[in-house]
Amino acid sequence: MIRIRGRVPRKVLALGLPSAWGAVAVTYKLTCPLAQQTDFGARLATSVVFFVVGTGLIAHVRHVLLRELRQIRQVAGAAQSALLRPLPPRIDGLNIAAAQLSADRGASVGGDLYEVISTEHGVRVVMGDVRGHGLAALGTVAAVLGSFREAVHDEPELGGVLRRLERALDRHLRERARDDASVPEEFVTVLLLEIGRDSDVSALNCGHPWPHLLSGSRVDPLARADPLPPLGSFPLPSELPPVQCGHLLPGETLVLHTDGAEDARDAHGRFFSLRGALTKAAGETPQAVLGSVFAGLLRHSTGAPKDDIALLVLQNDRPLHRTLGARGGDISGSAARARPATTSPQSTTSL
Numbered sequence: 001m002i003r004i005r006g007r008v009p010r011k012v013l014a015l016g017l018p019s020a021w022g023a024v025a026v027t028y029k030l031t032c033p034l035a036q037q038t039d040f041g042a043r044l045a046t047s048v049v050f051f052v053v054g055t056g057l058i059a060h061v062r063h064v065l066l067r068e069l070r071q072i073r074q075v076a077g078a079a080q081s082a083l084l085r086p087l088p089p090r091i092d093g094l095n096i097a098a099a100q101l102s103a104d105r106g107a108s109v110g111g112d113l114y115e116v117i118s119t120e121h122g123v124r125v126v127m128g129d130v131r132g133h134g135l136a137a138l139g140t141v142a143a144v145l146g147s148f149r150e151a152v153h154d155e156p157e158l159g160g161v162l163r164r165l166e167r168a169l170d171r172h173l174r175e176r177a178r179d180d181a182s183v184p185e186e187f188v189t190v191l192l193l194e195i196g197r198d199s200d201v202s203a204l205n206c207g208h209p210w211p212h213l214l215s216g217s218r219v220d221p222l223a224r225a226d227p228l229p230p231l232g233s234f235p236l237p238s239e240l241p242p243v244q245c246g247h248l249l250p251g252e253t254l255v256l257h258t259d260g261a262e263d264a265r266d267a268h269g270r271f272f273s274l275r276g277a278l279t280k281a282a283g284e285t286p287q288a289v290l291g292s293v294f295a296g297l298l299r300h301s302t303g304a305p306k307d308d309i310a311l312l313v314l315q316n317d318r319p320l321h322r323t324l325g326a327r328g329g330d331i332s333g334s335a336a337r338a339r340p341a342t343t344s345p346q347s348t349t350s351l
Contacts, residue, residue, distance in 0.1 A: 128141075157240075207233075250318055
């Protein structure tokens with residue numbers, strides 16, 4: 001009740017002030033003798049009065065618009081926070097840091113998405129990038145993330161999770177097309193990772209950049225396989241065997257990112273060297289890696305990125321015996337070394 005009473009005078013003031021300014025101007029013109037005179041001094045005085053009234057109206061409208069813009073930003077920020085929930089610093093022996101930088105300053109939201117969830121099947125991770133950014137992308141982000149958060153617990157195979165994301169995206173796009181036929185074609189790049197109990201890593205990639213693996217001072221792509229098409233552009237194939245990426249050894253770090261990190265340009269059109277920035281940050285904590293890369297990105301693009309940028313850093317802090325337990329001490333499949341070959345279309349090659 002207190003809130004309602006507080007809002008009513010504010011609304012009355014917002015409507016009444018322009019009316020009062022207008023009434024002053026009309027009253028002056030109709031009743032003031034000075035306004036009826038035609039000499040230079042009288043005209044100058046009338047012009048001053050109307051200038052003051054007009055300036056007051058413009059200032060008031062500007063104030064109202066700025067207040068509305070602040071409210072829109074607050075609502076958009078709340079929606080973004082609800083979708084991209086802050087990740088805990090640690091999940092099942094993995095140290096985590098993540099952040100997003102939106103290209104849409106007016107809305108303070110973007111079309112990038114990420115999530116990390118511990119399940120009975122292992123730690124499952126998603127990183128995605130919706131075509132476009134800003135408020136228009138929020139619905140698609142919500143559809144994909146909502147489906148992921150349910151599917152990771154229900155689906156024993158990573159391919160089942162990806163199919164659930166595809167169905168959720170299809171439903172969302174059909175509903176958007178039904179409400180607005182002019183909506184442009186939309187798709188989402190998606191990367192799914194599964195980090196097992198023994199730290200073995202498997203992945204499914206739909207048009208997304210492969211993560212970088214930081215092992216000591218080395219920075220290598222997690223895999224070199226050709227990704228599947230983005231979700232929404234073509235149907236998924238009938239078979240979805242995950243890419244087997246070896247083990248993530250204790251102390252090794254995975255850096256997931258959206259393409260905005262590699263596509264950022266400086267004033268001369270030169271691309272940002274994400275690999276170089278990660279090389280400088282190798283060996284640091286996930287929070288330090290995140291801060292170092294974002295600082296480099298902002299310096300490179302002079303603080304104005306042209307695309308949304310999201311980074312997710314995962315560092316294995318599990319005991320060594322847990323990583324090796326399921327392999328009987330064999331670490332030849334480490335993600336820092338050779339990738340085991342598979343016969344799938346997404347099979348990897350040795351680094």
